Amino acid sequence: SGRGLAAALAGWQLSRRPMRGAGPVLLLVLAVALGTVAIGQGASWSRSQDDQADFRTGAPIRVQASGTPGQGRTDLVAGVPGVAEVAPAARSEVSLSGDRTATVLALDTSRAAGLLLMRPDLADESPRGLLSGMAPQQPSKGATIPAGTARLTLAATLAVPGLDPAHVGSRSADVTITVEDRWGSPYRLAAGSLTADGREHTLGMDVAAGPLT
Structure with a gap:
């Protein structure tokens, strides 16, 4: 041919x-x-x-919030159409000896395990297996707040041992309440000042709607 x-x-x-x-x-x-x-x-x-x-x-999508995260911010992200799962995280710089700094990352390991991006050859286990030992073994302590609650009130008493309540004067303490949303993020709320007169006082604070403890 x-x-x-x-x-x-x-x-x-x-x-x-x-x-x-x-x-x-x-x-x-x-x-x-x-x-x-x-x-x-x-x-x-x-x-x-x-x-x-x-x-x-660290995840398929990371939303970086500016300023101090407020109550309900994670729920706003979770409510965006198309979002299947979210996991809040916090990143901060800490000072070490020798003028060194380190980055501390805080996150809910029980929720983040299924979202982390990690190559299979970097560990013998999956991200869920690696983080399972870091998850809390017991649920958070505290009373569950019903969904939709807009304001909390509590009765509190403060007394100084050995001091006559009639002579307490201006002795008082600022009360701060820690609440936790369903994503595991804690928030500190100022409940006001409590006078150390041994009597019961009612304190109140506004909260965002959503399951809290």
């Missing part, structure tokens, strides 16, 4: 003049080698960018 004849003629020419074909062959080898290196470098660079992005965000 024509193709067989062309291949035979090319082989015959190379056998008669081997040095004449050395240049094109060398260029072909170099082109193939450079192409292979470029493909490997491109794949390595793409994987590196993906790994760095996963490490910086």
Whole structure:
């Protein structure tokens, strides 16, 4: 056939003049080698960018809030159409000895286990298995607040041992209540000042709607 004849003629020419074909062959080898290196470098660079992005965000999507997070902010994010699951997290810098600093990351490990982005070859276990030992073994203590509660009131008494309530004067204490939403995020609410007169006083504070403890 024509193709067989062309291949035979090319082989015959190379056998008669081997040095004449050395240049094109060398260029072909170099082109193939450079192409292979470029493909490997491109794949390595793409994987590196993906790994760095996963490490910086930690989850498929990270919403960074400005200022001090207020009550109900996580519920607002969870209520966005298309959001399947959320997990609140807090990041802070702490000072160490020797003028060093460290970043502390706080998150609910029971919720975040299914959201973390981690390559399978970085650990012998899945993220859920790694974080299962860090989850609290007991539920949070406290009374459950009904959903939809807008304001809390409580009765409290403060007395100074050995002091006559009639002579308490201006002795008082600022009362702070800690509430926790259904995502495990704690909030400290100022309930007002409590006079140390030994009598019962009613304190109140506004809260966001949602299950709290």
